[in-house]
Amino acid sequence: MVIVADSYPLDTPSPYPAAEIARAWRRERPGTPTDSIEIVTPLWRLAKLFADDRRRLLADLGVDPATLDLLSVLRRAGAPYELTTRELSRLTLVTAGAISQRVARAEDSGLVTRRNADDGSRAVVVTLTETGHDMIERTVDQVLTRESELVASLSPTGRAELASQLQELLDDVGRRARKP
Template structure:
């Protein structure tokens, strides 16, 4: 056992206790077994991938953000700015801070969607299909080919999701009056209700947090993320 492993184990345990979770509950959220969490907290020699997986439900990013216990009023990213400045003095530490915050925000978004979708027996990937139909406007329908192009899915992959959604009563499929060889997928009232719940449910903390922001702050955040994604897209195509 190294001193660093021992410190990480102590910090992980403190973060778990601060979150009010048992080892078993944390293991379930991380998709691992309780003995693996116990080994981490004891500071035993374990894989970094396991540490990363268990730390994620606690909002910790090993390596990018130093493992430490947090509470709701403390910004763990800001607490690491000085460590980035020392480790990479040639780089603006806010670069690392943005990456860390994006990683944390991404996990919050994924968890919020999956948690609310599960209340309706769906996965987050299936919710994306419902959202595409909702965004198409009245009568909230599309052909499978249209959905395929919009969502960048293969037809077999899309069919699997549509089969599941139809079984749940979220969508219907009927013959296309403009092409009798094709189908039209339409959002049902139950599907509409599920999408509304996704945004308004008490567990939808990401949506609530964004709605509580001032409109100007939301617009500024959206514009900044748009510019970042445009830059990333341009560099990937270069």
């Protein structure tokens, strides 16, 4: 049995590169399809690095990531900063239950208000309050500036190219992925 631990140092500051993981599986279980590993693994790790970094920045600012996500979507929608919970769920990719909880928290903090839609449906409309608007304005520049620094190694063309590849893959995986 080939021992990966023998061929790659275990005390490096970062985890194995994905190529090494794929190689390890091919050795340990020949025949297993490993072609997704070099895409999925770095993708997850990058997402986690960005998420952890953002969470720490936001913790300093006294905001939590879920609330920022909610307020951002409302803010981006433009005046009058309103969306239904259903739209919020779709735009943020979290379940309706989670939206319900997020909105409840934000409402308790006075960042949004909730009211029934008047269009005959049962929809609930969530509106950004002035407090919520202020919070977003205070925060978003810092978050985006920070994240801009994190991707600073990419050249404009390299960034555009990677962005389009990711968006293309996202569209495709979105069609194939199993829904709730």
